[in-house]
Amino acid sequence: MFEDIERAWHQVDGYGQVCGRLASKLVPLxxxxxKPTYQPQRDMGDYVVVTNVAKTVHTGKALDQKRYYRHSGYAGGLSYVTLRQLIASNPLEPLRRAVYGMLPKNKLREQRMRRLRLYPGAEHSHGAQP
Structure with missing residues (x-):
């Protein structure tokens, strides 16, 4: 009934690119x-390898004013980290969260995120993909 999906590999260099704008280019891939055969109910996407993620740019006062909240489930358990703190602990996490937030909120979201490969530097292990 359904034919096999042809999955390509895209390599994107994140050096000097704005984090949110880069994320909005990765989500359609x-x-x-x-693809001309796109169907919203099927997972038709490709693999995306992003290098130099640690060298992406954040504009304005985002480093100090943007906050990522989480809640422990207990009363008064709301805590946050700023973007600067998040980059210091894991430089890949801001772009991963930006892409995750831009993907459609459905059952295919986790499958699509598994095809996103992020690397802080220029080296990656996906050299010769078909």
Whole structure:
């Protein structure tokens, strides 16, 4: 009934690119919207390898004013980290969270995120992909 999906590999260099704008370019590749056979109910996307993620740019006062909240489930358990603290602990996490937030909120979201490969430097292990 359904034919096999042809999955390509895209390599993107994040050096000097704005984090949110880069994320908005990655999401259509992960969803498969660039393909003429796109179907929203199927996972048609490609693999995306992003290098130099640690060298992406954050504009304005975002480093100190942007906050990522979480709640422990207990009363008064709301805590946050700023973007600067998040980058210090894991430089890949801001771009991963930006892409995750831009993907459609459905059952295919986790499958699409598994095809996103992030690397802080220029080296990666996906050299010769078909």
């Amino acid at each position: 992960l969803c498969g919207k660039h």
